[in-house]
Amino acid sequence: MSAIAIKYNDEIVDLVTAEQRGIEGEEIVLDNSPESLDVLRHSTAHLMAQAIKSLYPDAEFYVGPTVKEGFYYDFKTASEIGEGDLKKIEKQMLSFAKKKYKIEKYEISMDEAKEKFKDDHLKLAVMERIKDDTISIYKQGEFEDLCRGPHLPSIGLIRYFKLTKIAGAYLGGDSKNEMLTRIYGIAFADKESLKNHMTMLAEAAKRDHRKIGNEMKLFTFREEVGAGFPIWLPAGGRLRARLEGLLFKAHRKHGYQPVRGPEMLRADLWKTSGHYQNYGENMYFTQIDDIEFGVKPMNCVGHIKVYEDELHSYRDLPIKYFEYGVVHRHEMTGALHGLFRVREFTQDDAHIFCTVDQIEEQIIEVVDFVDKIMTTFDFKYNMTISTKPEKAVGDALVWEKSEAALISAMEKNNLPYTIDEGGGAFYGPKIDIKILDAIGREWQCGTIQLDNNLPERFGLEYNGENNEKIQPVMIHRAILGSFERFIGILTEHYAGEFPMFIAPTQVAIVPVAETHKEYAKLLSDKLIDINADSEIYAKNDSLNKRIRVAEKTRVPMIVVIGDEEIENKTISVRDRRTREQYTISEEEFLKLIQTKINEVNF
RNA sequence: GCCGACAUAGCUCAGUUGGCUAGAGCAGCUGAUUUGUAAUCAGCAGGCCCGGGGUUCAAAUCCUCGUGUCGGCACCA
Known part of the structure; x- marks a missing residue:
């Protein structure tokens, strides 16, 4: 089989570019290797653009990259394109592919390029983002597109592809910008792989927790109840009760005390906590007797009030409160998705109040707790430590100590982790737990967050050895994240075939x-x-x-x-x-x- | 919130270019049958065709505004 590109200093270079630059390297042939697929899918995206342009001559094109699951192209046309048009576009793509146009490449200056694409405001927008003076143009048949490459030598090599989805997407991924049409597709080197991929997608669809939840009568949603408010049916209720029961016992073993805060608290408290100002848009408020109340979107404030109920000595720390806390968040309509994203959900929430020196041991303990749970459910998982963001509050030294404690906890336990530099919350660094389900999909569930902000805002304290007042550190942690989301994930993970210990019926x-x-x-x-x-x-x-x-x-x-x-x-x-x-x-x-x-x- | 699609019985779905009393399978109910490891037979019942407003002699079907769902985008303290 002949090469479709070469590898030169770890860079994938297509043949036409290699020839222009006079370089040689390891040959890449058309197969299902990541490098090969990347080139193939990128060219397939161009082929799709070519087909769209011929069917909709007014179409303007933005960008068409490859992504984890294939490729897409963002474009704009005056005609309305729907799902039904995908077949038509695929057919046009095949007919172009049969003509086996060579994919040619030439370079022009930025000014020339701007002149060439002056009628295409999207291409102009793309060029705005490019700093180079020269622009490369790839050409196949009549169709030309500005692109960095690399591409196949000919579109005749593209045979096994499928357009999978059509949807809207913001220009540049910014909701302030106009909405473009995006078509997703997938391509492989051989027929068999494409078929397997489509089978895999069908498998994933079979596991959809919304479908299984309906079949097994676990939960439902009703229009008259409101979007994003799940209704738990008897079978789901039994499953959930088992999970809650197991977890309750486990919390007691780990030294947590069950507590419970109110569902609604006076708005003034949300002002003290900062939620009113920073998260108010997502909260539900109500007014009674001229007093404004906010329905809790988180459980921290309730637990702080528990902490404040008595004076604490350094000898009492750490203090650990937990609650299956029902929270309400007004998520945007488009974000709602089965049990994965709802407006009312129950967190397996806990707050640990401890000294700065205790952070590390507490983190180790929580991580150990997480590990036990994830192992029980046969989940693989990985953890990400997110560090201080640009906009942060609190003592720099505490930040430093906190981050060091998180990293040290991981190191000492030989736990693999990645670092998301600057990805922490404004009030403290955090560890996110991402789990991998049975078919390799990644889900964000649990999180462990250090917080110096709320103890500061509420003036929390404990008495130290010398009877001085010291501010405790607060650790927010949820392991499942929420029962709703976790049960949704479990459903898809097991495809509804729950193990005996949580099955609704044994x-x-x-x-x-x-x-x-x-x-x-x-x-x-x-x-x-x-x-x-x-x-x-x-x-x-x-x-x-x-x-x-x-x-x-x-x-x-x-x-x-x-x-x-x-x-x-x-x-x-x-x-x-x-x-x-x-x-x-x-x-x-x-x-x-x-x-x-x-x-x-x- | 944005782009696009969709909404018919408890569930899964038919319903032609606007035209008779809106159909089927499963589930439910009533009988008969009492079963040895993946569908016994017969009968009955079940619908404001998502909601409001419009067009029309006539609307499940066309238009419009809502609500909800789906696929993405954006969001995800």
Whole structure:
């Protein structure tokens, strides 16, 4: 196979450029390597632009880069383009590709380029961002586009691609600018890979928590209730209660005290905390008896009031409060997305009040807690430390100590982490926990944030060894982030097949005939005694039908009860995945369930 | 919030260029059947076609304003 580009000093250079510059290097052939795909997809973006230009001659083009999942091109045309037009554009692309136009390249000066594209205000906008004096132009057939490259030698090499999405996007990614049309696409070197990719997308769609949540009756949303306000259905309620229960126990073991602050607090407090000024747009307010109240968007203030309830000695620290705190945030309509982004959600929120010297050990403990939970759910995760941003408040020395403590906590425990320089909150540095689900997608959930701002604003203090007043450090931390989002992620991670310890129903009991119902009920009661939920499928349907229904509900375990089982005190267990059956004694069965429920240890 | 698409029974979806009483499957209810590991049969019931306003002899269908959902963008203390 002939080369499509070369690698020269770690730079991918296309053949036409290599020839112009008279350089040689390692050959890159057309395959599915990252380098090769990058060139291929970039050229596919140009091919798409060429097709769009021929179908919509007034189209003006902004930028068309490759991204993680393919490529896109932003453009503008007077005609309305919808999803249905993608096929048409694809067809035009194929017909151009068949003509096997060579992709040529030449350079002109910036002034010439501005003259050449003077009717295309988007291209002019692109050039505004380029500092060089010369501009390279890539040409295929009649179509010309200014571009840095690299590109394929010919568009004839582009065969296996698909346009996937059409959407709006702001010029330059700035919401103050005009909205352009963006079309996303994907391309591969061979047919098989494209097919696999499309299959993978379909797999991901099957796992969509909104779809599974509906099928399994976990939660719902209703127009008349309002956007972004989830309704938890019985099955979801059971799942959530299990998660809450497990986590409650774990918090107690880790030395946290359960507390609870009010849902609404006087607006004056939000002024003291700074939320009124900085976050007010996202808050819900109400006025009663001439007093303004704000519904809490966070739980910190409530916990501060708990702290203020008594005087504290350095001997009491660290003090750890936790709460399943319900918060309301007025997220923008377009941001709402199933359980991932809602307007009312419950955080597994905790605040640790400690001395500066205790930061490190506290961080280590929290990180350890996080690790236990993530491991239990088979999540891989990574952590990012975000450091002091430009706009920051608080003592420089405390900032320094805090950041050092975070890094040292990671180093001492040999935990991998990355640093986001300047990415911290204005009040302190933080660690974000990003989890990777079963199909490799990344989610931001938990966060550990140091805060010197709120203790300062509320004048928090404790008595030191010499009876002096010292300001404590506050650590905000959430491990799941919110129950809503975390359950959404779990749903997609497990594709709805939850492990026994959080499944909404642990066991489906299917009595063979009417006469076995009574025994089924007895078994169900025994399961309740060991904290397992079961459901009896005793409807007047065929056995096959009831097993089918039970399978579809994704219950981890199905047992069938008939004459044989009752007589021998055994249980016939059906494995959902393999569809295989085995028989064990009732005693063994109950023990098995109990073990599976208790195999969690956060 | 912005660009675009969509909204019909509890769920998944049909419904022609505006034209008769808006259909199907699943779920539900009533019967018959009492079942040994992925759909037994028959019958019944179920809809302000998302909401308001308009165009028209006539609107689920066309226009308009809302609301909600979806795909992106922007946002994400």
